[in-house]
Amino acid sequence: MPQHVVxxxxxxxxxxxxxxxxxxxxxxxxxxxxxxxxDLAAVALDPLHPDADALALxxxxxxxxxxxxVLPAHEAIGLERGEFLHAGPPITWERASxxxxxxxxxAAVLEGLVDTPEEAASLLEGGLHVxxxxxxxxxxxxxxAGVVTPSxxxxxxxxxxxxxxxxxxxxxxxxxxxxxxxxAPEVLERxxxxxxxxxxxxxxxxxxxxxxxxxxxxxxxxxxxxDEAHNRNRAGTLMFLRDLAPAMVGxxxxxxxxxxxxxxxxxxxxxxxxxxxxxxxxALDAARGIDGSTMVVAMARNGTDFGIQVSGTGDQWFxxxxxxxxxxxxxxxxxxxxxxxxxxxxxxxxxxxxxxxxAAAPAIVKFVGGExxxxxxxxxxxxxxxxxxxxAYQVPILGFxxxxxxxxxxxxxxxxxxxxxxxxxxxxxxxTGQVGAGLVSPPAVCFTDAIEALAQxxxxx
Amino acid sequence: MPQHVVxxxxxxxxxxxxxxxxxxxxxxxxxxxxxxxxDLAAVALDPLHPDADALALxxxxxxxxxxxxVLPAHEAIGLERGEFLHAGPPITWERASxxxxxxxxxAAVLEGLVDTPEEAASLLEGGLHVxxxxxxxxxxxxxxAGVVTPSxxxxxxxxxxxxxxxxxxxxxxxxxxxxxxxxAPEVLERxxxxxxxxxxxxxxxxxxxxxxxxxxxxxxxxxxxxDEAHNRNRAGTLMFLRDLAPAMVGxxxxxxxxxxxxxxxxxxxxxxxxxxxxxxxxALDAARGIDGSTMVVAMARNGTDFGIQVSGTGDQWFxxxxxxxxxxxxxxxxxxxxxxxxxxxxxxxxxxxxxxxxAAAPAIVKFVGGExxxxxxxxxxxxxxxxxxxxAYQVPILGFxxxxxxxxxxxxxxxxxxxxxxxxxxxxxxxTGQVGAGLVSPPAVCFTDAIEALAQxxxxx
Numbered sequence: 001m002p003q004h005v006v007x008x009x010x011x012x013x014x015x016x017x018x019x020x021x022x023x024x025x026x027x028x029x030x031x032x033x034x035x036x037x038x039d040l041a042a043v044a045l046d047p048l049h050p051d052a053d054a055l056a057l058x059x060x061x062x063x064x065x066x067x068x069x070v071l072p073a074h075e076a077i078g079l080e081r082g083e084f085l086h087a088g089p090p091i092t093w094e095r096a097s098x099x100x101x102x103x104x105x106x107a108a109v110l111e112g113l114v115d116t117p118e119e120a121a122s123l124l125e126g127g128l129h130v131x132x133x134x135x136x137x138x139x140x141x142x143x144x145a146g147v148v149t150p151s152x153x154x155x156x157x158x159x160x161x162x163x164x165x166x167x168x169x170x171x172x173x174x175x176x177x178x179x180x181x182x183x184a185p186e187v188l189e190r191x192x193x194x195x196x197x198x199x200x201x202x203x204x205x206x207x208x209x210x211x212x213x214x215x216x217x218x219x220x221x222x223x224x225x226x227d228e229a230h231n232r233n234r235a236g237t238l239m240f241l242r243d244l245a246p247a248m249v250g251x252x253x254x255x256x257x258x259x260x261x262x263x264x265x266x267x268x269x270x271x272x273x274x275x276x277x278x279x280x281x282x283a284l285d286a287a288r289g290i291d292g293s294t295m296v297v298a299m300a301r302n303g304t305d306f307g308i309q310v311s312g313t314g315d316q317w318f319x320x321x322x323x324x325x326x327x328x329x330x331x332x333x334x335x336x337x338x339x340x341x342x343x344x345x346x347x348x349x350x351x352x353x354x355x356x357x358x359a360a361a362p363a364i365v366k367f368v369g370g371e372x373x374x375x376x377x378x379x380x381x382x383x384x385x386x387x388x389x390x391x392a393y394q395v396p397i398l399g400f401x402x403x404x405x406x407x408x409x410x411x412x413x414x415x416x417x418x419x420x421x422x423x424x425x426x427x428x429x430x431x432t433g434q435v436g437a438g439l440v441s442p443p444a445v446c447f448t449d450a451i452e453a454l455a456q457x458x459x460x461x
Numbered sequence: 462m463p464q465h466v467v468x469x470x471x472x473x474x475x476x477x478x479x480x481x482x483x484x485x486x487x488x489x490x491x492x493x494x495x496x497x498x499x500d501l502a503a504v505a506l507d508p509l510h511p512d513a514d515a516l517a518l519x520x521x522x523x524x525x526x527x528x529x530x531v532l533p534a535h536e537a538i539g540l541e542r543g544e545f546l547h548a549g550p551p552i553t554w555e556r557a558s559x560x561x562x563x564x565x566x567x568a569a570v571l572e573g574l575v576d577t578p579e580e581a582a583s584l585l586e587g588g589l590h591v592x593x594x595x596x597x598x599x600x601x602x603x604x605x606a607g608v609v610t611p612s613x614x615x616x617x618x619x620x621x622x623x624x625x626x627x628x629x630x631x632x633x634x635x636x637x638x639x640x641x642x643x644x645a646p647e648v649l650e651r652x653x654x655x656x657x658x659x660x661x662x663x664x665x666x667x668x669x670x671x672x673x674x675x676x677x678x679x680x681x682x683x684x685x686x687x688d689e690a691h692n693r694n695r696a697g698t699l700m701f702l703r704d705l706a707p708a709m710v711g712x713x714x715x716x717x718x719x720x721x722x723x724x725x726x727x728x729x730x731x732x733x734x735x736x737x738x739x740x741x742x743x744a745l746d747a748a749r750g751i752d753g754s755t756m757v758v759a760m761a762r763n764g765t766d767f768g769i770q771v772s773g774t775g776d777q778w779f780x781x782x783x784x785x786x787x788x789x790x791x792x793x794x795x796x797x798x799x800x801x802x803x804x805x806x807x808x809x810x811x812x813x814x815x816x817x818x819x820a821a822a823p824a825i826v827k828f829v830g831g832e833x834x835x836x837x838x839x840x841x842x843x844x845x846x847x848x849x850x851x852x853a854y855q856v857p858i859l860g861f862x863x864x865x866x867x868x869x870x871x872x873x874x875x876x877x878x879x880x881x882x883x884x885x886x887x888x889x890x891x892x893t894g895q896v897g898a899g900l901v902s903p904p905a906v907c908f909t910d911a912i913e914a915l916a917q918x919x920x921x922x
Contacts, residue, residue, distance in 0.1 A: 225696055241702060397823050
């Protein structure tokens with residue numbers, strides 16, 4: 001390399017990017033969210049607070065997520081006939097949006113509870129023999145509608161140091177799929193193949209692979225390969241194939257089934273999302289329930305409400321209306337077709353990847369919109385509202401700086417800067433499927449309500 | 462996404478990077494290479510020159526490289542017993558460096574010409590029944606020593622619009638491998654397995670895959686996934702696996718052989734290099750032999766000499782002493798163990814990837830040395846000496862700008878800026894193997910000799 005090239009170090013670049021972020025913050029500086037001054041002051045005086053946040057962050061960063069099994073939901077998490085898990089905070093059928101309703105209807109047919117999606121609507125509306133519950137309440141996460149029923153196969157992730165486990169279904173692909181609210185015959189046919197062929201095959205492969213797939217390590221690699229692990233999971237999906245394919249071949253399964261499974265996984269760049277998500281939940285679950293910590297441990301949407309949970313306030317949800325993402329649309333779809341924000345996938349941002357790590361994945365702007373500079377600026381801005389930098393997830397273009405990790409309720413409220421989430425967009429009419437992808441933020445009220453609860457929880461002498 | 466983030470466009474970033482590159486050029490501006498003024502003037506007055514360069518660049522950019530077959534070298538390129546191909550410009554055994562000698566010795570044993578590498582030295586020194594020839598003279602390219610013998614299997618790439626073909630052996634992995642000059646028993650055992658199992662298996666898979674693997678398209682994807690396709694081929698290797706694995710499974714081959722082949726390819730992040738290289742050669746071969754064009758169509762090293770070929774000067778080699786790369790060393794190895802620059806892999810830089818595209822692969826600095834800013838600056842500097850921007854290879858972080866493509870001898874001579882090449886480093890003692898990886902430039906004399914020949918070729922009235 002010519003000397004005049006070698007002489008340019010990373011400092012200049014870092015400074016240039018820093019300058020941009022600073023300029024942005026100056027222009028758009030905002031005061032603390034209105035009415036939060038007293039709550040911020042109370043939390044600031046909490047002697048537990050700094051150590052609690054350090055503990056929460058440290059516990060999250062200490063988790064290693066290994067893929068240890070693949071099981072039907074009834075075995076993995078004891079899901080019973082008539083039980084339906086869904087994404088986001090708790091919700092009833094009456095308040096459910098189109099894509100969540102569509103996914104529930106399709107799943108009811110899949111489980112044989114009814115013969116047609118239309119009959120399912122009556123069943124679910126009556127609510128007599130069905131039970132809706134958030135994935136998050138069952139050590140699980142679900143992308144988009146996030147509907148899980150007993151026969152669906154799930155990845156089982158485990159932290160070897162504690163034995164803690166989390167779960168997520170297998171990814172169906174894009175377009176007309178159940179998690180986006182579609183329930184056409186081909187959607188159910190694909191799900192049946194996943195249950196009959198793909199799930200059992202992956203189970204045999206996972207059980208036969210000598211070293212369990214280290215999802216945390218793969219996530220770290222993905223960020224060096226242009227993925228941010230929410231809407232770009234290309235490299236992750238490819239590494240999954242690389243690591244599991246030999247055992248799939250050696251599983252004794254029919255060669256045609258193995259070839260079809262390899263084609264199915266290889267044909268879906270988002271396949272790894274359903275491993276990234278439970279890995280993030282596993283990390284964040286370790287940080288739950290620490291008195292005095294203002295770190296967010298879950299951000300999730302059910303298509304109607306956006307909800308967050310915070311380490312220092314137990315399992316309480318702080319909710320507000322889900323916004324409509326701003327992004328790019330598929331085919332002839334447009335903003336009028338978009339459902340409000342939906343899915344547990346914001347667990348990725350909660351854990352320092354996805355919208356927090358867009359600087360590692362500049363090509364994502366072709367999927368969610370914006371320019372490359374936006375992707376860099378988005379990550380830089382998130383350092384303002386996070387507790388630390390991830391030790392396993394680094395951004396090469398920022399000189400291998402760790403991603404902004406651990407959303408801090410106090411920092412969000414104090415700066416008015418909301419977490420940046422990138423996400424798929426579901427059609428608002430049940431049965432439609434995906435219509436686009438874009439960017440969205442949680443409603444501020446989640447954080448103002450959370451800071452109020454955190455302030456009330458500060459011990460008084 | 463918060464509005465204050467969205468408001469930052471790519472322009473600021475582009476400007477910041479532009480500013481850096483400009484600063485670099487100002488500080489290190491150099492006059493034309495000494496003694497080249499008259500030749501530069503002669504070429505500048507050549508009325509054919511601008512159109513010839515445009516034609517050369519256009520022909521290169523118009524090539525699509527498809528993987529159409531996998532064949533032993535004796536079938537692929539008619540290589541006969543006793544013929545040895547090697548990397549770089551022509552060379553004799555007497556002037557060959559350690560790693561080239563080591564690879565030739567190992568290959569002689571592999572072909573059954575002798576029983577031991579030591580006997581091979583006598584055979585090759587005698588030179589009676591052996592023939593050495595550059596890969597480039599046989600529509601082929603070879604990484605590092607680049608030794609090819611008749612029994613070695615080769616990828617066969619074809620441009621569907623012309624039927625032109627190029628070839629490259631299968632990649633053996635890193636460390637103690639033939640192409641780095643190692644010839645221990647395990648090196649030969651691996652090569653025999655590649656000939657007996659891997660080659661035939663890949664042949665069946667390639668022939669059974671409905672759409673041929675589009676190597677050009679994959680190279681474009683790789684640059685969105687942190688590869689620059691010379692020393693980072695991780696994503697490319699994974700995409701190769703994704704696209705070929707189903708047909709490998711369905712090939713009727715023994716499941717254990719398929720699983721081993723999947724493990725072998727998946728365990729070698731550099732596997733795709735041997736597809737990237739012939740794809741680059743295929744593109745550049747289309748640009749050969751255009752009167753008046755000063756575009757470089759080959760850069761190659763044999764471990765002793767660095768040679769270039771130029772479109773307007775036919776098959777003539779312009780050579781100079783190969784430099785020792787500056788980089789990072791494996792284990793206890795250091796600069797004293799390094800052989801001078803070796804291999805045909807600089808065909809990647811000649812075609813606009815590799816060292817030209819390091820901005821797309823910032824993580825490569827962990828392999829070749831330097832800081833992330835160096836990787837960005839390296840690519841920016843190369844726009845000064847190239848004829849255009851690649852239409853299929855884009856760098857996301859530079860706002861999807863095409864890579865600097867088509868090294869222009871006149872621009873190199875005028876600016877004194879030499880092409881940036883990143884490369885593996887072979888141990889200088891035959892039998893050693895790889896000792897590191899780093900950065901290197903061609904000797905200036907290749908370009909001053911070339912401009913002289915180009916000036917002499919300008920038609921005079």
